[in-house]
Amino acid sequence: MNYYWIGVATLTGIYMIAILGVSILTGFTGLFSMGHAGFMAIGAYTSALLTKTFHLPILVGVFFGMIAALIVGLIIGYPTLKLRGDYFVIATLGIGEVTKLLLENLQGFTGGARGLTDVPGGVTFPMVLCFLVVIIWGLSNFLRSKQGRNCIAVREEELATASIGADVTHYKMLAMGISCALCGISGALLAHYMEYLNPTMFNMVVSDQLVMTVILGGCGSLTGTIIASMILVPLPEILRFGAVQEWRMVFYGLLVVLVIIFKPSGLMGSKELSIEGIKKFIGRADKKGKER
């Protein structure tokens, strides 16, 4: 039982890395992607094949997985990010599907639809936690830096961003690069945790869930993204128990619809959760109580 929950927590952490990446792209820079699971797949297969064939340590594999996803992401981003937003969405939709189809059909190399077995394992929960802490720290610094502010400016108003001297395409590429690199890391960790890979692990449903979690957490809120991933990623597992078992996917859908209806800006809106904010909130609630 205990092992089971540590497993759920590890998977949640692994997916959270990818979701944080998508949060930078979608939540902060305003670009929607429907195929980021494809970049997870690139990271996963690169790392798995490298470590399996050359017997490299898994962390080296994770590094190369990240680099591979980053390079492919930038190659896709360069021509498409200059286009209007909707074309970019279509391009990412394409890349997600193409990646999956390539993995299915390059049988000698990737194992095809039967999957890739005997991937070296060794990813543990503390390791994922270390990755998460470093990534969240780095991203929150990034968002407070010049480069992060320029990405947010691109989301807000492109022409104004250009007229303060920031290259819009450059900052879109930056956001794309960050999101692809993080998806690559996430995919690689997943490979070494599951010790088995299959193209269906990276289909469009996964891409959708990445974006959906960001939106439900609140576009433009890093803490919102973190909270939403902690709820939504393990949700199907939480609902696995008791009488709700057969209905879990229905509950999942219902929850998503409820958030969209009652809190369209997402759980956190564009605000960040901070200790100061919580104190203020409690202070206000306290005051209200006393007035009554």
Added chain:
Amino acid sequence: MAQQEYILQLKNVVKRFGGITASNNININVPKGSIYGIIGPNGAGKTTLFNMITGVYNTTEGEVFFNGKPINGLPTHIIAEKGISRTFQNIRLFGDLSVYDNLLTACQKNITYSFLDGILRSKKCRLQEKEMAEFCDGLLEEVGLSNQKKQRANNLPYGMQRRLEIARALATRPKLILLDEPAAGMNEEESAELSDFIRSIKNKKNITVIIIDHHMDVIMSICERISVLNFGTLLAEGDPDSIQNNKEVISAYLGVDE
């Protein structure tokens, strides 16, 4: 006259959109350190001119010089980097961000630390961020928006949004600032206040100002030279007095008796 004295020169500039000529053979010379007005009826091609200067559109023919160097054909962000900043006719703020963040974002041109410095929050990054924070506080004070520092830009009243947009343009520390109808929708008192504000920008910061507006009281009181556009062509050019007495200008604006 020597070329150095003009900060901006437009030479035989033409802009065609398909079969429509929006700007036809425009020649304008803006002296350094002046306030220059561009007026004309609606659809005369004033904003098109601004869009060509800032690289939003390329010119079809002709050349634009900034400090003696050609800038037409360059992308908008490069032109902004060279020191031309602008405001927009339909306000384009970073609406969801606070007043303060609008200014802080616009300071990016003068921040030199790298992406890696930002992620690791290095000493260089912290130092520059502190410097910029002080600069933005000072600028807020100067434009009179200190009390609105934390407010969302979209929630500001209209006049303050205009003011914030000018402040954001100033935060890039430009040499030349283009104001596209800054007094639109303002009453007499507000536009008089704006006139003082623009004059103080020019005097205190030594910035050249080009202004498009329909408020003649604003234009006539602050501009040293004025160009009048009508149907994409330059109708007249001169100081406020000569423009006010120019028969062609009067007929373009008011119509003439047959």
